[in-house]
Amino acid sequence: MDVFESLESEVRSYCRGWPAVFQKASGSRLYDEEGNAFLDFFAGAGTLNYGHNHPLLKEKLLAYLADDNVVHSLDMYTVAKRRFLETFQNVVLAPRGLDYRVQFPGPAGTTAVEAALKLARKYTGRETIVSFTNAFHGMSLGALAVTGNGMKRGGAGIPLGHSVPMPFDNYLDGRTPDFLLFERLLDDSGSGLDAPAAVIVETVQGEGGLNAATPEWLRGLADVCRRHEMLLIVDDVQMGCGRTGPFFSFEQAGIVPDIVCLSKSLSGYGLPFAVTLFRPELDVWEPGEHNGTFRGFNPAFVTATAALEFWDGEGGKGMEKETLARSEQVEQALGKIAAAHPEAISGVRGRGLAQGLAFTEPAAATRVCAEAFDRRLLMETSGPESEVVKLLPPLTATSDELDEGLDIIASSVDAVLV
Amino acid sequence: MDVFESLESEVRSYCRGWPAVFQKASGSRLYDEEGNAFLDFFAGAGTLNYGHNHPLLKEKLLAYLADDNVVHSLDMYTVAKRRFLETFQNVVLAPRGLDYRVQFPGPAGTTAVEAALKLARKYTGRETIVSFTNAFHGMSLGALAVTGNGMKRGGAGIPLGHSVPMPFDNYLDGRTPDFLLFERLLDDSGSGLDAPAAVIVETVQGEGGLNAATPEWLRGLADVCRRHEMLLIVDDVQMGCGRTGPFFSFEQAGIVPDIVCLSKSLSGYGLPFAVTLFRPELDVWEPGEHNGTFRGFNPAFVTATAALEFWDGEGGKGMEKETLARSEQVEQALGKIAAAHPEAISGVRGRGLAQGLAFTEPAAATRVCAEAFDRRLLMETSGPESEVVKLLPPLTATSDELDEGLDIIASSVDAVLV
Amino acid sequence: MDVFESLESEVRSYCRGWPAVFQKASGSRLYDEEGNAFLDFFAGAGTLNYGHNHPLLKEKLLAYLADDNVVHSLDMYTVAKRRFLETFQNVVLAPRGLDYRVQFPGPAGTTAVEAALKLARKYTGRETIVSFTNAFHGMSLGALAVTGNGMKRGGAGIPLGHSVPMPFDNYLDGRTPDFLLFERLLDDSGSGLDAPAAVIVETVQGEGGLNAATPEWLRGLADVCRRHEMLLIVDDVQMGCGRTGPFFSFEQAGIVPDIVCLSKSLSGYGLPFAVTLFRPELDVWEPGEHNGTFRGFNPAFVTATAALEFWDGEGGKGMEKETLARSEQVEQALGKIAAAHPEAISGVRGRGLAQGLAFTEPAAATRVCAEAFDRRLLMETSGPESEVVKLLPPLTATSDELDEGLDIIASSVDAVLV
């Protein structure tokens, strides 16, 4: 690992907890260069909902590349982009009655968020964006200003402004009614809260500790937005694309955001890709007013199209049903582990196939992940104190694979809590 | 094209000037779905220095993907990343005596710039970044604040701060000595210019109108930075990777920036990829202080490695020599065209294989590109008024291909200027 | 009034509700140029705690001016300034065991606040200031950023930053525990609230609607500040100098702020004057780092000295006791009026001689003040909707004068609410 340590910046992070050099990958497994297999409950931080190198996507990708189809096209029209747009319309938007315009803002989640914030500010003529405690939206300055993590905010080197954090669902343990403060601030012209352009929210805060908003809270938030003419942006970068069951994580709540950000698992194969969706009325962009070199990466259009078709196998209900079943399996297993350690584990967190265990003593979570790594299971921690062991298995993980991983977790927890 | 017009955001731009649906691509040619071939003097805005689907890179990419190697790995260690780092060290850094740490900041040029600005501010404890007139560094808020284009800045929807524009080389037509104002402002504690953390510069401003800084000016800038303890950041996203001849565009000037941003042609195949390079002393990042989902996209490591090896074919001098020869060919041909229209064309701009024609009447440049499109040549305009016809042919374009395109340009200019 | 309307800016305000041209003033009365006497329950928005032209102060002021003593001295040493400092030390600081340094930051409350915020930021090296809903701290950009009023904030013409509003005492009608959210945000490194330099608070929000913080809440706030190493700034510009009984409005709560701002009634005679007080450890100013032309206005030193001596008549307890007695008188009378109109009047607000009536229907408050003006009583409204009739009589108003005014209020209310 010499070259990594001598040449790569100190900013590198995951490699520090997982001292292996990975080489191959397939389905739910990663393999290091010595051939050791690791069960992957990390899945590229939620980027690999279909597992590694899914054969259907791989086939389409190889064929596309082998046949000298265009790879890089910025925002020129291409056949691959047309197929993606049609498929997205047919599989995702139309069945849900969603009327969204699609922007290709660049290849990363943070660029999708930057585009969303710019558009919201331009459309409303206002500056302030309301974000939530423990939100994570990205590392470029616009997205970082609505991200909660203090260490990451400090990396900006300048004060981050034009944003205000509000308490996420259950942030105060039910000791105050939802949106009581937020609405009071909005209603009161003397509150000091300048009229916000938009609210940006994750339905489940992946990086923030697997905090899952209830459908009621999300509906309440949508109401507040409507009453106060603020746009509602759902950052579905990590929780979209089926992670919680339905394609969008906000479907269960029955809300329709004004703007939606998608990335991570959208390409289905780990290829950099992101979109920003918004109601047609909001499409006030000038041509080229936001751009980016990699906003037309055709291989991602190809795998994304294949991924959508696969996901939609049985009219959109196959994967969704299966994911919900797997979620149930995970929830029960984690519940058992938590019940066995009522003092050390404060609860099961999350929703869908984004669940985890919250530890009373933050260091325990890191130690559990280290024990799991020794047992060849990859998992990361999340939360402001890294106090939550976070499971993001591929949606395609089999029931047996899940059991295998859950057993490793149980024994890792036991090993740490003895 | 219905689906594009009904579904894709109004922000789309290149497709408006090039009403075709592209499908295949190879070398210097793009093909639309009807089989029409277009000579590509745009090359993905400088992303495709090796042309479309270069066979050597394609072979490596297909093999890597076919063999189920890991695709997406964030900042875990992988075999593909190790090979890239070693190759980058051996081909790029070591021969030039450069001691840089490598950060993988995310997949886009704008993320490389964001990382550079954050690090400069963190390292120096200062906020202000000095940028230059007509600079282009990206669309996320940090990068946008150091970008000159007024329309794009306006898209932010909030005032952009913590940055100050200075005149680029020859901005005032030689009517004032270089850096006279800048140094006076820096020397004078009452000037109102807060001590800058860094200066960010492109050696040739691609989007800004192909303004090429002279080696003397760049050396002068490096001196100013050293004397005033400002970091020097070269954004080599578009002009690096051999576009002007040598690997880095600043080599001819003999300067060593503190921080360098690379992206676009780094992967060599249009795959989203970017790095931020900096002197080891500057590596004050905390682990994970800057992150991003697509900072470990292994197929890009693979094609980038192959591209570096190809570029370095004859010890780094093969491609460089050839690029300089091709540049000479382009310069002469453009010079002839300009000489034929002394009133309409104010001069040949740029350097290396980033050259163009500046038109007195901005609209003429757009009309020339439209005429060229009709003749099956792709070129874009640049400059604040879109007044420059900009040639970015692949570095691998043959002499004949260049002649073919230059002839089309000549006839397009004639058609417009009659 | 022609010259006012043709020459003075539209920004003029009080004159619109009080269409008279005032000429003379004495004690609790103002006289217009036609000789009409008005009872003054406005007292220069709390600037005239000793009434108009108090004879003791007037005598000292006239003698000082007549004898050619120095008037304007910036921060040179003068005999008048020395006497003020000694008196302030002996009458105010020493008896209360307060160890404060005195800064003369300029002649207005807003300059005292600007100095306080700068010092807090410089001392802590942090940027964020926490302010409260419906706070009012001044109109210059630093003070305006911590002021709540939306119309006034909008006047800045730029986004106001580096500040966050928190709910003032009882802002949510007791439906959430005090400081629950604030402390959670401070404790949580992922909350998105950057560590604040300081909290700025008024103990009674005069402009914000006569919202009075309880002693418990203020003590709680001081505790939060101590636990989280934030400086506590009390803006006592309107409520200090005896307005609520004791010299400082925070004395009843038993807290000791790190920084205190005083102005308005400090000179006792309407002369522009302000001080910023802070613990000696905080005195990290460089000489001249904050300055201002009118920071040494000696006539104000003279009247302020005389005012302090008068206020302290019986060892600091004379005026305090009297003010509390008068407050009681006002509270009872207002309570009666409120009780007579339980639906139209939502309650008696405020504390000390800063009390008022809150109306359910905001327009009623303005109409009551208009009726009172017709009856020759001057009172203004306050609160975000101008929904509170606000009484700020001179502390020297006699019991009879108070009764006279309270009777007018009662009849004005009756006239409006019929």
Place this chain on the structure above:
Amino acid sequence: MDVFESLESEVRSYCRGWPAVFQKASGSRLYDEEGNAFLDFFAGAGTLNYGHNHPLLKEKLLAYLADDNVVHSLDMYTVAKRRFLETFQNVVLAPRGLDYRVQFPGPAGTTAVEAALKLARKYTGRETIVSFTNAFHGMSLGALAVTGNGMKRGGAGIPLGHSVPMPFDNYLDGRTPDFLLFERLLDDSGSGLDAPAAVIVETVQGEGGLNAATPEWLRGLADVCRRHEMLLIVDDVQMGCGRTGPFFSFEQAGIVPDIVCLSKSLSGYGLPFAVTLFRPELDVWEPGEHNGTFRGFNPAFVTATAALEFWDGEGGKGMEKETLARSEQVEQALGKIAAAHPEAISGVRGRGLAQGLAFTEPAAATRVCAEAFDRRLLMETSGPESEVVKLLPPLTATSDELDEGLDIIASSVDAVLV
């Protein structure tokens, strides 16, 4: 001086160079408590154009106060304010054909500047203000952001934004044409300079080192503003009220600013007072959108009225002519001193009765002032390195008094430069 040192903040400044306790003052003299007389070439930093305690003003002030006229009235209408407005109209505005609205923004120069900047931003809907190198406009955050001094800017504790410094007249010693850069930046939509709301300028930079703009440069600036639809704000706080001869310092250049700030000598007696003047079209203020406790300090109206009448003695030409004669006297004497020390003194700076000597070695200027103080002459230094000895004698100083002071300066310079 114990109480000063133990109780007053370290921010105190002038007292450090002038270790005396002042008590009385008359005309051009200040007296310390031991009766020592000091000739005052400082005049309250330009606040005392009529000297100390001018008998005509004093008489009016004493009469006003003695007769129980109203002192403090916010923006209520008063007899004293009406007389001031009428006199200002008759003496200042009408004879010069100026059509300005008058705002009373608070008692200090910095509040006049804050009001000007807010109004310019509100009126234009833009944020950026262009200021000049070595400008000084005040210490509150809005004014500080357009002030050049690095130490004072640093006191803000937050980055200062929404402003850009441009080179003042002759900043680059004639090595570049006036406004060449500024206009190029404005003309170029890609320059990175966001369209400014306004330009703020002092015609002579008092704090910045007595840099006097030529009439040509000021006219050029007014042209640039007109062509680019930026408002022109002249901050005449120190140089207005006759300091350079005519009432406004910009009259000689023949320009008509959109907004003018006045304070310092406006009251004529050292009483805190300021106005912001602007063209009627700009008067887009909402009532009360900008306010301030001391915006109606009637004694200042009274002395300001008397001062204007005195200044205008012979139809506005008496004082102006005399000031120009005195300026000539000062210029010649300073020229002689400079000529005697060609290496140590780089030149005579300034205009009108704001002139000074610039020293090659900054420390010499401070030593000259110290020597002068020992010889009982008060003068301060100015400029970013305190390298300029600055003379601001009262406009009422007699020719003999000027000679007396100039002789002291000559001998102080000799003492320092031996």
